[in-house]
Amino acid sequence: MTSPPQDSLHKTEFFRWQGPELELENARSLPEFTLAYQTYGQLNAAADNAILLCHALSGDAHVAGHHAEDQRLGWWDTMVGPGKAFDTSRYFVICSNVLGGCMGSTGPASPHPSDGRPYALRFPQVTIADMVRAQKHLVNALGIERLLAVSGGSMGGMQALAWARLFPDAVAGAIPIATAARHSAQSIAWNEIGRRAITGDPNWNGGDYYGEGVPQPEAGLAIARMVGHVTYLSEHSMEEKFGRRWQAEDGPAYTFEPEYAVESYLSYQADKFNQRFDANSYLYITRALDYFDFARWDGSDREAFACTQARFLFIAYSSDWLYPVRQNRELYEEARAAGVPAEFAEVDSSKGHDGFLIHTDDAAGPVSAFLRKLRS
Amino acid sequence: MTSPPQDSLHKTEFFRWQGPELELENARSLPEFTLAYQTYGQLNAAADNAILLCHALSGDAHVAGHHAEDQRLGWWDTMVGPGKAFDTSRYFVICSNVLGGCMGSTGPASPHPSDGRPYALRFPQVTIADMVRAQKHLVNALGIERLLAVSGGSMGGMQALAWARLFPDAVAGAIPIATAARHSAQSIAWNEIGRRAITGDPNWNGGDYYGEGVPQPEAGLAIARMVGHVTYLSEHSMEEKFGRRWQAEDGPAYTFEPEYAVESYLSYQADKFNQRFDANSYLYITRALDYFDFARWDGSDREAFACTQARFLFIAYSSDWLYPVRQNRELYEEARAAGVPAEFAEVDSSKGHDGFLIHTDDAAGPVSAFLRKLRS
Numbered sequence: 001m002t003s004p005p006q007d008s009l010h011k012t013e014f015f016r017w018q019g020p021e022l023e024l025e026n027a028r029s030l031p032e033f034t035l036a037y038q039t040y041g042q043l044n045a046a047a048d049n050a051i052l053l054c055h056a057l058s059g060d061a062h063v064a065g066h067h068a069e070d071q072r073l074g075w076w077d078t079m080v081g082p083g084k085a086f087d088t089s090r091y092f093v094i095c096s097n098v099l100g101g102c103m104g105s106t107g108p109a110s111p112h113p114s115d116g117r118p119y120a121l122r123f124p125q126v127t128i129a130d131m132v133r134a135q136k137h138l139v140n141a142l143g144i145e146r147l148l149a150v151s152g153g154s155m156g157g158m159q160a161l162a163w164a165r166l167f168p169d170a171v172a173g174a175i176p177i178a179t180a181a182r183h184s185a186q187s188i189a190w191n192e193i194g195r196r197a198i199t200g201d202p203n204w205n206g207g208d209y210y211g212e213g214v215p216q217p218e219a220g221l222a223i224a225r226m227v228g229h230v231t232y233l234s235e236h237s238m239e240e241k242f243g244r245r246w247q248a249e250d251g252p253a254y255t256f257e258p259e260y261a262v263e264s265y266l267s268y269q270a271d272k273f274n275q276r277f278d279a280n281s282y283l284y285i286t287r288a289l290d291y292f293d294f295a296r297w298d299g300s301d302r303e304a305f306a307c308t309q310a311r312f313l314f315i316a317y318s319s320d321w322l323y324p325v326r327q328n329r330e331l332y333e334e335a336r337a338a339g340v341p342a343e344f345a346e347v348d349s350s351k352g353h354d355g356f357l358i359h360t361d362d363a364a365g366p367v368s369a370f371l372r373k374l375r376s
Numbered sequence: 377m378t379s380p381p382q383d384s385l386h387k388t389e390f391f392r393w394q395g396p397e398l399e400l401e402n403a404r405s406l407p408e409f410t411l412a413y414q415t416y417g418q419l420n421a422a423a424d425n426a427i428l429l430c431h432a433l434s435g436d437a438h439v440a441g442h443h444a445e446d447q448r449l450g451w452w453d454t455m456v457g458p459g460k461a462f463d464t465s466r467y468f469v470i471c472s473n474v475l476g477g478c479m480g481s482t483g484p485a486s487p488h489p490s491d492g493r494p495y496a497l498r499f500p501q502v503t504i505a506d507m508v509r510a511q512k513h514l515v516n517a518l519g520i521e522r523l524l525a526v527s528g529g530s531m532g533g534m535q536a537l538a539w540a541r542l543f544p545d546a547v548a549g550a551i552p553i554a555t556a557a558r559h560s561a562q563s564i565a566w567n568e569i570g571r572r573a574i575t576g577d578p579n580w581n582g583g584d585y586y587g588e589g590v591p592q593p594e595a596g597l598a599i600a601r602m603v604g605h606v607t608y609l610s611e612h613s614m615e616e617k618f619g620r621r622w623q624a625e626d627g628p629a630y631t632f633e634p635e636y637a638v639e640s641y642l643s644y645q646a647d648k649f650n651q652r653f654d655a656n657s658y659l660y661i662t663r664a665l666d667y668f669d670f671a672r673w674d675g676s677d678r679e680a681f682a683c684t685q686a687r688f689l690f691i692a693y694s695s696d697w698l699y700p701v702r703q704n705r706e707l708y709e710e711a712r713a714a715g716v717p718a719e720f721a722e723v724d725s726s727k728g729h730d731g732f733l734i735h736t737d738d739a740a741g742p743v744s745a746f747l748r749k750l751r752s
Contacts, residue, residue: 026630125630185614185638186606192639193602199632200595202578219576223599226569230562238561244669252667254402254501256575256659260666262561263568283632290636291628293620 014038014061014097014104019137022099028124031113035138036104037061037096040080041088043143050144051086051371052135053095054152054159057228057285058277060103063095064088078360085364091148091371098159099134100126100285102278109210109278120280121207128155128292132162136170148374151175151367153356154323155285158292161304161331165297168309173374175367177315178356180327181294181301181334187322190231191286194224198279207280221279222270229269234319234352238262294331301331305338312342313370315363317355343370390414390437390473390480395513398475404500407489411514412480413437413472416456417464419519426520427462427747428511429471430528430535433604433661434653436479439471440464454736461740467524467747474535475510476502476661478654485586485654496656497583504531504668508538512546524750527551527743529732530699531661534668537680537707541673544685549750551743553691554732556703557670557677557710563698566607567662570600574655583656597655598646605645610695610728614638670707677707681714688718689746691739693731719746 014036022030038061043050053063055075062070064080074080082089097105100123108123139147150163150171157179164174183191198204201220209216230238242262246252258264298304305312312335316328325346335342345366349355356363390412398406414437419426429439431451438446440456450456458465473481476499484499515523526539526547533555540550559567574580577596585592606614618638622628634640674680681688688711692704701722711718721742725731732739 026628121632182620184611185618185620185636186609186611188620188636189602189606189614189638189642192634192636192642193599193606195632196595196602196643197573197599200577200599219572223569223573223576226565226572227603230565230569233562235560235562238565242561244558244561244564252402254663256497256571256663258568259663260561260564260568262565266565266568267572287630287632287635 017138022134024124024130025127026125033106033134035096040064040093041091043092047144050092050147051149052147054156056154056156061095061097085367096135096138098131102281108280118210125287127288128158128162132159146170149173153177154179155289161294164308164310165304171310174310175313178317178320178323180323181331183290188290190227191290194227195283197223217279218274221274224282225270225273226266231322232353236350237352301334302338305335305340315345317347317349319350320353322353393514400500400506401503402501409482409510411472416440416469417467419468423520426468426523427525428523430532432530432532437471437473461743472511472514474507478657484656494586501663503664504534504538508535512543522546525549529553530555531665537670540684540686541680547686550686551689554693554696554699556699557707559666564666566603567666570603571659573599593655594650597650600658601646601649602642607698608729612726613728677710678714681711681716690720692722693725695726696729698729
């Protein structure tokens with residue numbers, strides 16, 4: 001395997017690690033899998049300063065700094081780096097692209113070992129627990145038996161919950177952020193609309209659209225992204241940012257081209273997403289999100305928490321309507337009811353669900369303090 | 377023209393009325409137009425007991441009772457009939473399908489007078505004000521100079537606002553329900569996603585999909601309807617009705633067919649909608665909704681109210697997140713600030729925006745009382 005790299009927030013490439021056969025929750029298996037991952041900071045001699053950060057639906061292993069050929073900063077750059085909440089001068093930070101993803105880890109666009117052609121729909125449905133089990137292999141391969149902490153927002157928070165439940169003795173602290181124990185009917189509905197848009201696009205072609213010059217299901221993935229994007233913003237933040245501003249200076253054209261600035265913005269976001277995301281990965285990962293249920297192994301959230309050995313810090317964002325404060329607070333309350341050491345912080349933010357990526361200042365303090373307590 | 381029918385909630389057909397050339401807000405005109413309408417109750421000799429009810433995006437003129445060849449009850453049957461809030465033993469109730477619609481009134485599926493082929497995208501963009509101006513012609517043709525009241529929920533509420541502003545001396549009372557003075561950026565976004573889904577469907581074919589055997593943009597309209605449908609429900613009502621119930625008794629199949637009951641439900645609703653609604657009408661009407669701005673003629677809502685001569689009753693539904701209570705209350709407050717006689721009622725309902733169609737019991741009292749005051 002690739003040896004853990006030296007500390008640098010300027011990476012030249014992702015590391016790739018190939019794991020063994022992986023048994024999956026749905027009674028199938030993957031004969032082999034690769035995880036693309038990135039690390040920041042140094043693993044200490046006792047190997048007890050490692051923190052795993054888990055990304056959300058459209059995220060990847062690039063959590064901080066600049067990478068080669070990627071003009072974007074990492075998705076949590078404000079939280080990860082020397083002196084930041086996840087202080088890379090103290091902690092060894094790992095982030096891997098999820099199983100089922102399309103940013104270097106094995107997913108539906110990866111070659112099937114039997115014929116080298118993309119899995120497409122031959123890819124087995126993976127779950128949040130499968131993603132976490134794959135990460136466990138990687139973490140062990142990096143020489144780490146026990147993580148100081150696992151954290152992430154949104155789907156990353158679900159992974160943190162699954163880690164704490166499935167590998168109790170491998171997690172000292174868990175920081176699930178802007179997440180939920182399970183999807184509500186409404187969250188399932190949004191995801192299903194996105195999936196329907198993709199599978200209803202003739203270019204999706206039953207999932208078989210890989211290859212040079214093959215038309216892509218861009219129209220469908222665009223719709224899916226637009227739906228998702230609106231659920232990540234708050235009504236207030238959209239009003240502030242766009243209101244009813246016309247796209248053209250001279251007002252409406254009375255056509256079905258974008259008339260309002262908010263329409264152009266969504267269209268632009270959808271186009272950008274099409275350039276970097278695989279439609280089949282979108283199908284698989286949204287399914288994993290919908291299937292996730294923290295109580296599935298034990299019957300209730302409380303009993304699930306009773307099976308953990310970690311300390312918890314839950315962080316919710318006030319204007320998040322995808323995973324409202326209420327759903328995060330319920331997690332905290334169930335943890336406490338199970339006798340688990342847990343803290344709860346609500347960050348005041350107008351940015352909706354995306355707040356966890358934007359308004360990180362008010363989360364940094366609680367996270368730093370929580371991590372210091374874990375080491376003491 | 378067809379003479380006003382006798383009172384009956386068992387109608388055999390819609391009435392159709394053909395109006396003159398209609399100047400439109402966007403500097404175009406319609407050479408002629410037809411409105412499909414229905415009436416209930418009897419117009420009195422003074423012609424001062426007429427109430428116009430305006431339907432929402434997917435509604436039609438069938439507001440109450442049973443009609444021939446339509447198994448459904450009218451969309452506001454609980455509110456319209458003898459002894460009900462809109463008491464057809466006292467009032468003459470009119471409801472017409474909107475201009476741009478597809479339920480008998482002139483819209484994009486109607487024949488263009490020049491060649492008899494469907495307008496399709498040759499249909500001019502109509503606005504809420506245009507819909508209302510067309511209704512005004514119909515109301516006058518029915519022998520009514522002044523309406524006792526105009527009411528409706530959602531887009532119907534916007535029509536009530538436009539009536540009161542554009543024809544001050546023709547409206548004694550206005551009852552806008554579960555509505556807003558204008559769409560927020562978020563509401564525009566939902567509509568735009570629906571439009572993108574339709575226009576991105578290859579079967580939409582630039583709007584030209586009419587005719588026997590021509591494939592319809594059903595996939596696109598289905599997505600649009602699903603998005604709309606979720607915005608009409610509350611998170612709570614979806615949770616109560618579906619929660620995380622599996623569609624199949626034996627649980628998940630790990631495929632991309634509907635897994636959860638809520639997915640099947642949305643799919644079923646989308647299929648039903650495809651059987652009765654024209655995709656181009658969906659484009660035109662959602663645009664009319666987005667363009668609507670009560671302040672557009674006067675610069676502010678307050679000044680718009682100052683131009684009205686009606687009494688107002690605003691009704692909001694507590695769990696409506698498409699047109700939240702706040703937006704309805706703002707209308708009320710601006711009316712009061714303009715010195716207009718206005719009342720406000722908030723109905724406690726868990727049903728989201730759809731509450732105005734379902735939880736009518738608590739709206740009936742305020743409506744009845746308001747109407748009685750108008751006549752006294």
